[in-house]
Amino acid sequence: MINSADQFKNEKNKRLTLLGMSGVGKTRLAKLIGEEGGWFHFSGDYRIGATHLKDAIIDNIALKMKKDPWLRPLLENNSISVNSQVTFKNLEPISTFLGKIGNPEEGGLPINEFIRRQSLFLEAEIKAMYEVPRFINQSQEEGYAHFINDAGGSLCELNDEKLFKLLSEKTLIVYIKTSKETERKLIDRAKRRPKPMYYNPNFFKKSLQSYLKENNLSYAAQINPDAFVGWVFPKLVADRLKKYESLASKYGCTIKSDELHDCGSAKDVINLISNALK
Numbered sequence: 001m002i003n004s005a006d007q008f009k010n011e012k013n014k015r016l017t018l019l020g021m022s023g024v025g026k027t028r029l030a031k032l033i034g035e036e037g038g039w040f041h042f043s044g045d046y047r048i049g050a051t052h053l054k055d056a057i058i059d060n061i062a063l064k065m066k067k068d069p070w071l072r073p074l075l076e077n078n079s080i081s082v083n084s085q086v087t088f089k090n091l092e093p094i095s096t097f098l099g100k101i102g103n104p105e106e107g108g109l110p111i112n113e114f115i116r117r118q119s120l121f122l123e124a125e126i127k128a129m130y131e132v133p134r135f136i137n138q139s140q141e142e143g144y145a146h147f148i149n150d151a152g153g154s155l156c157e158l159n160d161e162k163l164f165k166l167l168s169e170k171t172l173i174v175y176i177k178t179s180k181e182t183e184r185k186l187i188d189r190a191k192r193r194p195k196p197m198y199y200n201p202n203f204f205k206k207s208l209q210s211y212l213k214e215n216n217l218s219y220a221a222q223i224n225p226d227a228f229v230g231w232v233f234p235k236l237v238a239d240r241l242k243k244y245e246s247l248a249s250k251y252g253c254t255i256k257s258d259e260l261h262d263c264g265s266a267k268d269v270i271n272l273i274s275n276a277l278k
Contacts, residue, residue, distance in 0.1 A: 018149065019175040020175055024257050027150055033266040040139030040142070042147065049094040052128060056120055057094070100225035101220055103224060108221070111219075132167060133166070173247065175253070177255065199232075211223065253273065
């Protein structure tokens with residue numbers, strides 16, 4: 001476990017886990033330090049979509065296609081097949097699978113199906129994070145000196161102290177803390193383009209009850225999916241920020257999103273992290 005700036009700077013094999021909201025700059029940090037070469041970029045979301053959720057994603061696509069009377073027989077007699085193309089830059093298959101709670105006529109999912117998919121995603125993310133040590137070893141065998149775990153924004157929701165301890169032993173956990181302005185931009189973006197996301201079960205249950213009561217609705221199928229995402233996102237941000245802070249204080253260090261934005265090179269990023277450890 002890294003405990004000082006000197007230890008981090010002198011570390012022959014640097015290993016990082018990035019913590020923070022999606023859109024705060026985790027992938028940008030990974031790209032900046034990757035420019036100097038020698039860094040293996042492990043994307044938790046990519047691993048989830050390409051491996052642990054791939055079959056579920058494909059099954060969901062096939063199920064929708066079978067509703068088409070022209071496509072159904074072609075699928076059933078194996079004339080055509082379904083695949084999911086997840087890449088570092090295209091995680092849309094994961095979002096499509098997660099879906100949004102609400103009225104099916106407006107693209108929403110029934111509550112039981114929504115919760116089932118949330119559970120599958122949680123299981124997949126935990127599996128992906130427990131694979132980090134194996135990929136660290138694999139990256140060294142492939143000649144990479146350094147390793148970066150570009151974790152998803154829901155890492156703080158995993159509620160697995162054994163996993164957090166493992167990640168802190170194998171990597172330096174770096175929390176990218178949002179400024180108020182960055183928070184505002186993330187919230188505005190979520191309201192303009194509501195996207196599916198993972199929710200902690202307790203948080204989701206309380207939020208759903210509050211939303212139904214506030215909008216005089218009787219059940220989840222009456223919810224407009226996009227409206228719920230826009231309403232709940234600011235509350236999700238506030239809830240996660242507390243969890244990020246707790247994890248960083250216990251297992252890692254904190255850098256500010258504004259300071260990361262000002263970095264223009266790998267050296268700048270390394271210095272930023274080093275200063276956070278002082």
